Amino acid sequence: MNHQPFEVWMFADQALTFEQKRQLQAHLRICSQCAALAEVSLALHSAKVVAPASGFADRFQVRLAAQRKTQRQRNFWGFLILVLSGLGVLLWLTWPVLGMVVNSPAKILSAWLSFLLAFWFSIQALAEAGTVLWRVMPALIPPHIWALITFVFTGWSLLWVLSIWKFARIPQGV
Numbered sequence: 125m126n127h128q129p130f131e132v133w134m135f136a137d138q139a140l141t142f143e144q145k146r147q148l149q150a151h152l153r154i155c156s157q158c159a160a161l162a163e164v165s166l167a168l169h170s171a172k173v174v175a176p177a178s179g180f181a182d183r184f185q186v187r188l189a190a191q192r193k194t195q196r197q198r199n200f201w202g203f204l205i206l207v208l209s210g211l212g213v214l215l216w217l218t219w220p221v222l223g224m225v226v227n228s229p230a231k232i233l234s235a236w237l238s239f240l241l242a243f244w245f246s247i248q249a250l251a252e253a254g255t256v257l258w259r260v261m262p263a264l265i266p267p268h269i270w271a272l273i274t275f276v277f278t279g280w281s282l283l284w285v286l287s288i289w290k291f292a293r294i295p296q297g298v
């Protein structure tokens with residue numbers, strides 16, 4: 125029996141014409157060998173149907189990547205706009221100072237340095253005074269003042285606790 129061109133047709137990628145299909149079906153009915161081949165071909169074709177799924181998955185991945193890229197770009201532009209507008213506001217606020225700096229940089233720098241030095245020295249002086257005061261204070265303040273301070277502090281704490289207790293009680297009373 126001549127199995128051609130049916131073997132070729134069964135494994136052909138292009139679709140068969142109506143006449144070719146009719147002839148193939150007729151041959152398959154009488155030829156068990158080609159019928160077996162047809163089953164293989166069918167299996168192969170259904171495997172080929174699965175194949176585009178990976179292509180689809182690839183396309184999906186590509187689309188997802190593109191979306192992510194767009195999102196990143198959007199985030200980037202949003203961030204850039206935020207930073208630029210922030211800088212603009214900052215520039216607008218500091219423009220007079222900036223103008224002064226541009227006009228006389230050395231003067232501003234020296235003024236800033238002297239300010240920093242003065243700030244540093246005053247902090248040092250304050251810290252020194254604080255430590256001295258902390259050491260000297262107990263001896264300077266008479267005992268009855270201490271008693272008064274303790275009394276006021278205790279009374280204040282008591283009032284505070286009472287007010288908290290009162291506020292805590294209100295929801296339960298109602």
Ligand SMILES: [Zn+2]
Pocket residue numbers: 125126127130151155157158159
């Ligand atoms: Zn055959």
